[in-house]
Amino acid sequence: MFEAMTYESILNEMLSRVENDVDKREGSILYDALAPCAFELAQTYFNMDNFINLVFGDTAVGEYLDRVVSDYGITRKPATKAARKITTNKEVPIGSRWGLEATTYQVMKKLDGTGNSYEAECEQTGEAGNHYNGTLVNIDNLSGVTASLTDIITAGEEEESDDNLRARFYAFVQSPSTSGNAYNYRKWALEVPGVGDAKVYPLWNGNGTVKVMIVDSNMSIDTGLEAKVYEHIETVRPIGAAVTITSPAxxxxxxxxxxxxxxxxxxxxxxxxxxxxxxxxxxxxxxxxxxxxxxxxxxxxxxxxxxxxxxxxxxxxxxxxxxxxxxxxxxxxxxxxxxxx
The missing domain is CATH 3.10.20 (Ubiquitin-like (UB roll))
Known part of the structure; x- marks a missing residue:
């Protein structure tokens, strides 16, 4: 909007308003007096151009995008922690802590029917907890115990990106979402941290049935998200619908x-x-x-x-x-x- 308001154009406009019988050459008293003012005005116009971009959904970024979408009741999905499987040579206490590389894990519960296998939560948020496998080091000084970090139970996700948040915002304002229609189910699925996209199949198995197919924020399959999406939709959906959450093959x-x-x-x-x-x-x-x-x-x-x-x-x-x-x-x-x- 203010692209033409450059330092050079502002300075030339200011100098053009001075009578020609006054020395206006670079280095003159008048030139040196006006140049700093022209620079500050150019910087102000540049900032104004950026400020305008920060108040619209298509160009806002970071905290400014958060403020744009918050007017519509939308919030950025936070980073989540990975849940990992730990196997040990003997029983370990719930709450014990383990480390591997730059990550640490806390044992949350024992996995049923698996011997000495436990679900542990990564203490660092985001995708860091998905990256490592191997022998763990105990932080609590448990003697005679060896442990290995193996499967991903639920992948950790980074904080929702601007692009994903903007896409959810557009989906909300541009789709006719009413009580329990397909747009609603997609919106509800996308509200769950870690979900990157969703597709809804109304009446997929007869009257009163809805199937929602999901992928994670990396547009890949994460079956660990299915239960979270199901639990969230069950709290907001209309009474009567039988909901199935699945992932694509x-x-x-x-x-x-x-x-x-x-x-x-x-x-x-x-x-x-x-x-x-x-x-x-x-x-x-x-x-x-x-x-x-x-x-x-x-x-x-x-x-x-x-x-x-x-x-x-x-x-x-x-x-x-x-x-x-x-x-x-x-x-x-x-x-x-x-x-x-």
Whole structure:
């Protein structure tokens, strides 16, 4: 809005208002007196431009986006802690603490029917608690006990990103949400920390039934979220509906092709970049498309830095689009690129 209000334009406008019989050259008394004022005015206009962006949902970020959406009763989902499985050589007390690398874990309960296996909560929030496996060090000086950190029971999630919060805000204000319709169920599912997207199937098993399919904030499968979403929806849904919460089945998309390098990068570098591009493309199709485009994969190959051409492109062994069922989500399988002979 104030892009034209630069330091130079403001200073020139100020100088133009002074009579020409006065010395206005750079270094003159008048010039040196007006220049600092012009700079401060330009900075003020720059700040005003940014301040305007911070009060609208499409451009607000951070705490300013929080304030925009709070007017509609929406709050940013907080970071959550990972729940992990710990196995020990003998029984350990509930509440005992263990450490591995930069993370610590507290034993919360014993897992039924599993011998000396326990559920432990990571004391650090976010995805840090998902990353490690291996031998744990006891913090409470328990003697004669060895323990290992194994499975993820519930993955930890980072604080909701601006993009996800903005998407929830748009879904709320742009979708006609009424008492117990499909938009309501999607909204309720998205309110649960860790849920990245949801799809609702009304009347999926007859009258009075609703199925909600969810993925986590990384657009991947986390079955540990299903119980949390179910419990939340049960507290807010209308009386009478039988709700089922589930996760989509994964369908691997394998890609192979012969490529011609342009000489600027190595094969392993272009393979890494292309694999990342494929993963990002597939994330964007979840709940949105039921076909993985052969042509789109080809365009991703050509847009990968270092590749000048390709041939023999295969998706899941064929040279055509790959269909995705309504209850499936595509994930990247084996990506095999080789240099053309």
């Amino acid at each position: 994964s369908k691997e998309i394998t890609v192979s092709a012969k490529i011609t390098l342009d000489g600027s990068r190595l094969l392993k570098e272009v393979t890494a970049d292309f694999t990342a591009a494929i993963a990002e493309y597939l994330k964007g199709t979840i709940f949105e498309a039921y076909t993985i485009s052969y042509a789109k994969i080809g365009s991703l190959l050509l847009s990968t830095k270092g590749i000048s051409d390709y041939s023999d492109l295969l998706l899941n062994g064929g040279m055509s689009n790959v269909s995705i069922a309504d209850t499936q989500m595509p994930i990247a399988g084996a990506i095999t690129l080789s240099e053309a002979g």
